[in-house]
Amino acid sequence: MxxxxxxxxxxxxxxxxxxxxxxxxxxxxxxxxxxxxxxxxxxxxxxxxxxxxxxxxxxxxxxxxxxxxxxxxxxxxxxxxxxxxxxxxxxxxxxxxxxxxxxFSPQQARWKQGVRIRLCHMSLARQPRLAGIKHMARLENVLARSEWHDPDIAEGLVTDGHGRVVEATAMNLFWLSSSQPMPCTPSLEHCGVLGTLRQVMLDAGELMIDELGVDELAGCQALWVGNSVQGLWPVVRLDDTEGRILGEWPITATHRHLQRLAHDHLGYPAI
The missing domain is CATH 3.30.470.10 (Aminotransferase class 4, branched-chain amino acid transferase, N-terminal domain)
Structure with missing residues (x-):
């Protein structure tokens, strides 16, 4: 070797x-x-x-x-x-x-102020055999990330082509809805990357797995995107593929609670 x-x-x-x-x-x-x-x-x-x-x-x-x-x-x-x-x-x-x-220095302003994200035109193909692993053939993510150049947009959400939200281009997605007792994240059994921050939070019982349709995003109580390098970013605005606002959220104690749990695993400070 x-x-x-x-x-x-x-x-x-x-x-x-x-x-x-x-x-x-x-x-x-x-x-x-x-x-x-x-x-x-x-x-x-x-x-x-x-x-x-x-x-x-x-x-x-x-x-x-x-x-x-x-x-x-x-x-x-x-x-x-x-x-x-x-x-x-x-x-x-x-x-x-x-x-x-x-x-490396994390983008702490995004921890504190939250981020604006958007939906992507690009969707992920379902391929259960490759789902979860971090293989090198990431052209779907490259094409999704190439859809915007506005520095005010921090991330883009991608679906699986069946209307189910999978992840962001380089981060996992987390949300809280009124129908579930705790924050959720998609299962990723058909496509997507099993993020390590996501995994440790699931193992700790801080998240549960559910499905989320694109049409359900705006009705969520809170959204976050995150990974094991950048930490957890609260989402304060979600745009559609044309830049129209689909949802806006003030940062609340709910956002900070999940962020604190995530950052404890990474050794980052609470906000």
Whole structure:
């Protein structure tokens, strides 16, 4: 296996050619990876689904030993390597693990003031076999994110093509409705990414799984988008695909409560 901190992918690497690989984006504080076990669990799941030999725990932990103090984001890229003919994978894979760490500062203004988001035209194809894992073939997310250039719009929501809201382009979605006793998040059994912040909050009993239609968004009591790097952003305005306002929410104690629970898992301050 190749392990490198400076990416130098061969032209025939299957991750480059076909998206045949996985990645993780990890918040690291003073050399300690936040939600490391959840990230490793998702990476192992991805290896199982794609039938790629998994990297060893020692190899993955070794990337952390090279990081210094402060807040950083560690990007791991794990490809099947080279080989095979066309789409056919090689009989014996020689995976490549690449990593890079960069200094990071969360967007605290979005914690405090909330964010404006929009609906995307782009929808996600249902493919249960790939649902949940963080594979490298993310063209749907790229196309969804390319739909707007307004810096005042922080995120875009995507559906599964059946009118069910799945996630944001780079974050999971959370909501509170009058019909449920606690905040909810979509199941993601057909498509979408099983976010690590989402997972730890589900495991802690702080969320429940439900479905949400596009036509139900405006009637929610509260909306949030979040991930394990940026934390949780309260949604204060939702636009449709044409920029018309679908819903607006003042930030309340309900928003702050879920945000506090999420930030406790990440080591971020309460607002």
């Amino acid at each position: 190749v392990v490198a901190s400076v990416p130098s992918l061969p032209f025939d690497d299957r991750g480059l050619a076909y998206g045949d690989g996985l990645f993780e984006t990890v918040l690291v504080r003073d050399g300690n990876a936040v939600l490391w076990e959840q990230h490793l669990s998702r990476l192992m799941l991805g290896c199982e689904v794609l039938d790629i030999p998994a990297p060893s725990r020692d190899q993955l932990d070794a990337t952390l030993s090279r990081l210094g103090d402060g807040l950083q984001v560690l990007k791991l890229i794990y490809t099947r390597g080279s080989g095979g003919r066309g789409y056919a994978p090689p009989a014996k894979a020689s995976p490549r693990l690449y990593w890079q760490a960069t200094p």
